[in-house]
Amino acid sequence: RLTNMITTKFISAMILMACLIVFASSANTDVTKKNKVCMCTREYDPVCASNGVTYSNKCIFECHNENKDLKIVHRGRCHITNLELVESTCTRKCNHLSRPVCGTDNVTYQNPCMFKCAQQVNPGLKVKHQGAC
Structure with a gap:
């Protein structure tokens, strides 16, 4: 009988410990520049800001966004618009011929090859029209 009581207390303590671990891991403390502490979940539901x-x-x-200068542009990850970043992450060997392509992100890509590089990072990207945006 004493053994059952000890086992029950041990199991109860382990369940309580597991609940505390789950609760603690679902919270994220994020500190901003001015030492303001924010309690946010770790839920990944990305938003793209105006910066x-x-x-x-x-x-x-x-x-x-303490000073309210930023706005949420859309839900989801921000799309890459930095052409140097697109070029540096591209697995293709693109030449530097100028045949501009305007993407649906309103970025002018130097040529179709560079546009395809951008699509590797942003699969939803489409050609808006040939030529500069």
Whole structure:
């Protein structure tokens, strides 16, 4: 009987410990520049801000947006518009011939090859029209 009581208490303690671990891991403390502490979940529901930065979720965006200068542009990750970054991450060997392509992100890509590089990073990207945006 004593053994059953000890086993029951041990199992109860382990369940309580597991619940505390799950609760603690679902919270994320994010500290901003002014030592403001924000409690946000670790839920990944990305938002793209007007500064081109992807924030993990709306709570983290709001925590970083103390002066209210930033706006949420859309839900989801921000699309790459930095042509140098596109070029540096591209697995293709593109020449530098000028045959501009305007993407649906309103970025002018130097040629179709560079546009395809951008599509590797942003699969939803389409050609808006040939020529500069």
